[in-house]
Structures are given as C-alpha cells and as structure tokens.
Amino acid sequence: MSGHDVMSADQIVLDDAEAIARQAADFLLEQALAAKDVFRVALSGGSTPKRLYALMADPDYAARFPWGRVQFFFGDDRFVPADSPDSNRGMVQSILFSRVPAPADAVFPMPDQGDPDAAAWAYEASLKTVYGAEALEAGRPLFDVVFLGLGENGHTASLFPRQPVLEERTRWVAPCVPDDAPHTRLTLTYPAIASSRFVLFLVTGASKAEVYARVRAGDPAEPASHITSEGRIEWLVDAAAAGEVVS
Numbered sequence: 001m002s003g004h005d006v007m008s009a010d011q012i013v014l015d016d017a018e019a020i021a022r023q024a025a026d027f028l029l030e031q032a033l034a035a036k037d038v039f040r041v042a043l044s045g046g047s048t049p050k051r052l053y054a055l056m057a058d059p060d061y062a063a064r065f066p067w068g069r070v071q072f073f074f075g076d077d078r079f080v081p082a083d084s085p086d087s088n089r090g091m092v093q094s095i096l097f098s099r100v101p102a103p104a105d106a107v108f109p110m111p112d113q114g115d116p117d118a119a120a121w122a123y124e125a126s127l128k129t130v131y132g133a134e135a136l137e138a139g140r141p142l143f144d145v146v147f148l149g150l151g152e153n154g155h156t157a158s159l160f161p162r163q164p165v166l167e168e169r170t171r172w173v174a175p176c177v178p179d180d181a182p183h184t185r186l187t188l189t190y191p192a193i194a195s196s197r198f199v200l201f202l203v204t205g206a207s208k209a210e211v212y213a214r215v216r217a218g219d220p221a222e223p224a225s226h227i228t229s230e231g232r233i234e235w236l237v238d239a240a241a242a243g244e245v246v247s
C-alpha cells in the first residue's frame with residue numbers, strides 16, 4: 001500500500017474518506033485475487049466502509065472480484081432486524097450483496113433473532129463449521145482480512161469501553177450492551193480478531209483525531225488499543241483524523 005504521507009510502516013494517511021475507501025477496495029481486490037484458496041473477510045459497519053461497499057458494487061470492480069471463493073463475515077452488528085437502518089447486515093445487503101454475484105452461502109450475517117447470548121454462540125458455531133476442524137487444530141488464522149473502524153469513545157467492532165466483553169478470552173463472539181450507544185450488539189472478541197492475517201482500520205474525520213492519537217499512543221483505556229493480529233495491523237487514516245492540517 002502507498003499513501004501521500006506514509007508516517008510509519010503501519011499507518012497510511014490519505015486526503016479524505018473517499019481516498020480511504022478506494023484504497024481499501026483496491027487492497028481487498030489485490031489480496032483476494034492473490035489468494036489461491038478460499039479467502040475470508042470480516043466486514044465492519046460505519047460510514048467509511050459503506051463507501052467501500054458501494055465501490056465494490058461498481059460493475060468494473062465487481063467484474064474483477066473473485067466472488068466465488070470469498071466468504072464474508074461480520075465483525076459486529078446491532079441486534080436489530082435486517083430492515084432496521086441500524087443493521088450492518090441490512091446495510092451491506094442493500095449496498096453490496098444485492099448488486100454483485102456473491103453466492104448466498106458465502107455471506108454469514110450475524111443472527112438477529114431470539115436471545116443475544118444464544119445468537120453469539122450460534123455465530124461462533126457457524127464460524128467454526130466453515131473454518132473447519134483441521135484449520136482449528138493447525139491453529140491457522142480464521143480471517144484473511146478484518147476491517148475495523150474506530151468510535152469516538154475508543155470502541156472498535158462492538159468492543160465498547162467498560163464492558164465485560166473486553167475481558168473475553170475464549171469465546172469468539174459475544175454480546176455487548178454499551179452504556180453510551182443504542183442497541184445490544186454482537187461482536188467478534190479480541191481472540192477472534194487476533195486470528196487474522198491482516199487487520200485494516202479505516203478511520204476518517206476530525207472528530208476521531210483525539211481518540212486516534214490516544215490509540216496510537218497505546219492508551220490502555222481505549223478498547224481499540226488492545227487489538228492484536230497474528231499477521232499485520234494497518235491504519236488507513238484520512239488527514240483530518242491523523243490531525244494533519246489540510247492546506
């Protein structure tokens with residue numbers, strides 16, 4: 001990856017959210033094409049990813065993307081019906097999957113019915129099923145790419161400050177009930193996100209500048225500071241979030 005201002009090996013600063021979404025789309029295409037086998041992606045909610053999904057639905061992009069061997073999972077979702085405007089599942093379905101030839105059985109939305117704890121276990125079970133016992137035993141990373149965002153309160157995926165899910169070390173998926181945001185959520189846990197070859201954070205807007213600086217400094221109070229990966233973690237950040245003055 002390259003940017004106009006590569007300030008450190010794991011951070012790429014681009015002009016704006018549009019440039020971030022384009023870079024992320026190019027990166028995903030390149031990675032998916034290079035993979036020889038099934039390629040697994042964990043999608044994120046949020047405004048910048050929304051633009052990424054729109055770019056992926058563009059006919060030129062979609063014609064080049066190897067839909068037949070990519071599996072799509074969700075890093076988190078609100079426990080609301082898919083037709084709710086707050087549903088990541090519904091957002092990605094309408095912007096991306098309704099417009100591209102992704103096989104229906106290659107998309108794994110988080111369940112949104114019944115009891116959230118049981119739904120979290122059910123999602124974990126489906127991850128383990130598609131992942132395969134062999135891969136589990138060999139300890140291979142679950143995800144090829146995990147997209148993450150950064151909330152102003154330091155959350156990422158639905159790993160919210162002060163919530164018990166931050167202590168979860170064995171479950172792959174767990175519920176989270178934030179005290180400062182609506183809806184119960186389901187989220188991948190730290191160990192599930194760590195089971196990845198590449199974590200790509202997309203962070204845009206001046207409102208993220210302060211929290212981004214704290215996370216980059218490793219402030220332990222911010223949930224995003226504790227994300228790890230068996231592979232690489234890279235930050236795609238716009239100039240405003242990086243605290244750069246745009247001339």
Ligand SMILES: O=C(O)[C@H](O)[C@@H](O)[C@H](O)[C@H](O)COP(=O)(O)O
Nearest residue numbers: 045046047048149150151156157
């Ligand atoms: O579904 C969501 O919204 C994600 O759970 C959340 O973690 C998001 O990535 C951050 O809140 C950043 O969101 P923005 O990219 O919209 O700022």
